[in-house]
Amino acid sequence: MGEIKxxxxxxxxxxxxxxxxxxxxxxxxxxxxxxxxxxVLFLLYGKSTDSGNYSxxxxxxxxxxxxxxxxxxxxxxxxxxxxxxxxxxxxxxxANDVSSEAHIEVMRQAKPGMKEYQLESIFLHHSYRxxxxxxxxxxxxxxxxENSSILHYGHTxxxxxxxxxxxxxxxxxxxxxxxxxxxxxxxxYPINGKFNSNQATVYNAVLKAHNAVISHMQPGVKWVxxxxxxxxxxxxxxxxxxxxxxxxxxxxxRRLGAVFMPHGLGHLLGIDTHxxxxxPEGLERPKEPGLSSLRTxxxxxxxxxxxxxxxxxxxxxxxxxxxDDPVSSKFFNWEEIEKYKSFGGVRIESDLYVTAQxxxxxxxxxxxxxxxxxxxAGVPWPPRASVTKxxxxxxxx
Numbered sequence: 001m002g003e004i005k006x007x008x009x010x011x012x013x014x015x016x017x018x019x020x021x022x023x024x025x026x027x028x029x030x031x032x033x034x035x036x037x038x039x040v041l042f043l044l045y046g047k048s049t050d051s052g053n054y055s056x057x058x059x060x061x062x063x064x065x066x067x068x069x070x071x072x073x074x075x076x077x078x079x080x081x082x083x084x085x086x087x088x089x090x091x092x093x094x095a096n097d098v099s100s101e102a103h104i105e106v107m108r109q110a111k112p113g114m115k116e117y118q119l120e121s122i123f124l125h126h127s128y129r130x131x132x133x134x135x136x137x138x139x140x141x142x143x144x145x146e147n148s149s150i151l152h153y154g155h156t157x158x159x160x161x162x163x164x165x166x167x168x169x170x171x172x173x174x175x176x177x178x179x180x181x182x183x184x185x186x187x188x189y190p191i192n193g194k195f196n197s198n199q200a201t202v203y204n205a206v207l208k209a210h211n212a213v214i215s216h217m218q219p220g221v222k223w224v225x226x227x228x229x230x231x232x233x234x235x236x237x238x239x240x241x242x243x244x245x246x247x248x249x250x251x252x253x254r255r256l257g258a259v260f261m262p263h264g265l266g267h268l269l270g271i272d273t274h275x276x277x278x279x280p281e282g283l284e285r286p287k288e289p290g291l292s293s294l295r296t297x298x299x300x301x302x303x304x305x306x307x308x309x310x311x312x313x314x315x316x317x318x319x320x321x322x323x324d325d326p327v328s329s330k331f332f333n334w335e336e337i338e339k340y341k342s343f344g345g346v347r348i349e350s351d352l353y354v355t356a357q358x359x360x361x362x363x364x365x366x367x368x369x370x371x372x373x374x375x376x377a378g379v380p381w382p383p384r385a386s387v388t389k390x391x392x393x394x395x396x397x
Contacts, residue, residue: 046074258290
């Protein structure tokens with residue numbers, strides 16, 4: 001395992017006040033905290049409202065010699081993780097910089113005839129080779145064609161193994177992790193480098209929602225309102241293209257936005273891709289379609305990092321019930337929707353830092369259709385401050 005580092009090394013490395021060896025833990029705790037009786041150890045144990053899983057409390061030989069508290073610490077530390085420090089923000093920004101450049105590299109190399117897993121491989125290689133990001137924040141979603149309507153495609157049962165076809169849309173949801181802090185970015189684009197009419201229609205509907213949400217974000221804004229704004233914006237765009245018809249307010253009341261966007265607008269981001277804190281005590285998850293998938297309904301606060309990831313998908317399992325419903329069905333132009341039957345979907349995802357007056361986009365990928373087409377044709381993309389131009393390809397100090 002190599003040389004065991006001395007205690008001062010760890011004190012300096014992790015910027016902590018005191019360092020001891022693990023086998024000293026019982027004696028150190030007793031010596032330092034027994035002045036007023038048996039010490040109480042506050043252990044991290046509680047439920048993640050995102051995953052439903054419980055954190056495992058610390059344990060060590062001799063812990064029975066102490067009183068333990070399992071309820072106090074978890075909500076306090078969870079809330080601490082909701083607001084990012086400057087140091088945390090720097091790590092998340094770096095992961096975003098590396099991931100943005102890796103996404104651009106995938107865009108440039110994607111061509112019909114390749115496999116989805118080859119696009120994943122390009123992203124992983126670029127993130128590690130040029131950004132020193134050994135791990136990803138989550139399993140890469142490299143979906144093309146109809147696969148792009150599968151929200152969490154890329155898992156073991158669907159392992160990014162489809163062949164890319166000319167005319168496919170690609171939905172690339174991938175994010176690098178650096179020093180345990182993640183990024184979460186999605187880019188959607190045509191594999192052949194040119195948007196056709198249907199692709200541009202759906203893409204621009206999602207981009208308009210993405211931009212509308214970002215323009216409204218600031219402290220005090222309710223996240224559920226941002227989700228509804230994204231839904232409404234997408235429905236308005238689809239109506240303009242005669243894919244749906246009728247009163248938008250009536251569609252919102254019927255929750256028809258969830259037919260096209262069945263997931264939540266975004267989630268807190270940090271050490272976990274889906275960072276905890278989305279539903280603190282007193283907030284209950286909504287029950288309505290679409291809204292029930294929201295990973296948080298909090299008001300935005302300065303210092304939060306949250307993803308903005310609207311999407312529009314044509315999912316037969318959701319369209320079929322809408323068609324069978326006599327009230328909902330009248331809002332859909334089924335002849336037009338048939339043209340999108342094998343389209344899949346589009347998602348655009350950026351990572352946003354909430355500031356005192358608004359928000360800052362930490363992601364730096366081409367978003368407009370003309371920008372994407374230019375980048376895929378080889379035109380340079382101007383990154384804000386390239387992290388891959390360091391002399392040896394490693395992160396700048």
